[in-house]
Amino acid sequence: MNKIIFFGGKGGVGKTTCSASYAVYSANSGLKTLLVSTDPAHSTSDIFEKAISDEITSIMPNLDAIEISGEKESMIYMNNVRKSLKNIVSPVIVQQINRQIDAAAVSPGSEEAALFDKMIEIITEKTEEYDRIIFDTAPTGHTVRLLSLPELLGAWLETLIEKRQKSVKLMSMALHSGHPDRKDLDNDEVIKILNKRYDKVKLAKKIMMDDRLLSFIFVINAEKLPIDETAKAIAVLEKYNISVDGIIVNKILPENSEDPFWRKKKEQEKIYLNIIEKTFSGKKIFKLPILPEDMKSGNIEDIAKKFDQFK
Numbered sequence: 001m002n003k004i005i006f007f008g009g010k011g012g013v014g015k016t017t018c019s020a021s022y023a024v025y026s027a028n029s030g031l032k033t034l035l036v037s038t039d040p041a042h043s044t045s046d047i048f049e050k051a052i053s054d055e056i057t058s059i060m061p062n063l064d065a066i067e068i069s070g071e072k073e074s075m076i077y078m079n080n081v082r083k084s085l086k087n088i089v090s091p092v093i094v095q096q097i098n099r100q101i102d103a104a105a106v107s108p109g110s111e112e113a114a115l116f117d118k119m120i121e122i123i124t125e126k127t128e129e130y131d132r133i134i135f136d137t138a139p140t141g142h143t144v145r146l147l148s149l150p151e152l153l154g155a156w157l158e159t160l161i162e163k164r165q166k167s168v169k170l171m172s173m174a175l176h177s178g179h180p181d182r183k184d185l186d187n188d189e190v191i192k193i194l195n196k197r198y199d200k201v202k203l204a205k206k207i208m209m210d211d212r213l214l215s216f217i218f219v220i221n222a223e224k225l226p227i228d229e230t231a232k233a234i235a236v237l238e239k240y241n242i243s244v245d246g247i248i249v250n251k252i253l254p255e256n257s258e259d260p261f262w263r264k265k266k267e268q269e270k271i272y273l274n275i276i277e278k279t280f281s282g283k284k285i286f287k288l289p290i291l292p293e294d295m296k297s298g299n300i301e302d303i304a305k306k307f308d309q310f311k
């Protein structure tokens with residue numbers, strides 16, 4: 001398995017359970033591991049029964065965790081935008097823009113962009129310190145959108161940079177050489193900011209498409225909807241050249257139940273397992289049993305041990 005691993009999948013299938021147990025498995029195998037929860041519901045704290053914050057928190061030997069939130073990162077991000085704007089535009093315009101910034105900070109698009117930036121920051125700044133970084137993500141739609149951001153943002157930034165370059169050129173042609181508003185392309189603050197952002201987006205794309213660095217694992221259950229949703233998500237990710245390595249089929253029912261209801265359920269599960277084999281042929285498929293109780297810190301080791309067979 002690669003150094004950076006994303007766990008994705010439909011709501012409630014077991015992404016937090018699998019990413020947390022896989023993180024415990026990694027730590028137990030002697031790898032210094034960081035578990036990053038990007039899910040707004042933040043159930044990582046619940047599983048480990050330990051408060052985890054946006055500061056890296058130690059969970060057990062070799063395992064640290066952090067919970068990051070798009071909402072919070074967006075506020076920090078927009079405050080930085082506010083600071084950089086102060087040097088570019090006049091105080092009157094800053095006041096006007098500030099209101100728009102406040103509105104933009106809470107829009108879903110900017111929360112995603114800020115969350116994405118934070119994820120890239122963790123990947124770039126923590127790869128030396130950790131042998132493995134595991135991401136527990138929010139349900140599929142959100143994650144797929146998040147991972148397609150660099151592609152979309154990249155094209156958008158290119159257009160913005162071009163437009164700004166054009167207007168700076170026009171401005172410098174119109175103003176005489178000593179005029180204070182006359183700037184050359186290299187010194188334009190807006191272009192500098194846009195280029196910095198563009199570099200980040202390019203770096204994100206490079207990381208995400210590197211299949212020796214990043215693995216994507218989908219968690220599903222042996223049911224129709226998670227299979228369909230995951231098949232669609234894989235198609236989208238592959239369009240963006242993000243390769244998906246494996247599928248975990250979580251909550252596999254016990255064999256040999258006497259009860260006719262559970263026997264019927266088990267038969268149905270077998271049909272879905274066949275469909276899973278066909279739909280995701282070529283990918284590693286790994287099955288995890290359903291436990292008689294909810295995932296808690298007490299039984300996380302039981303699931304962690306099973307990952308021995310999922311390399």
Ligand SMILES: Nc1ncnc2c1ncn2[C@@H]1O[C@H](COP(=O)(O)OP(=O)(O)OP(=O)(O)O)[C@@H](O)[C@H]1O
Nearest residue numbers: 011012013014015016017251289290291293294295
């Ligand atoms: N193998 C398992 N055996 C028993 N219960 C499980 C198992 N896997 C997950 N669960 C339970 O299923 C519920 C959902 O699991 P989990 O929170 O890991 O899913 P999720 O995909 O992260 O959900 P969300 O989309 O809300 O983030 C939890 O109550 C968890 O305890």
Ligand SMILES: [Mg+2]
Nearest residue numbers: 015016039043
């Ligand atoms: Mg979760």
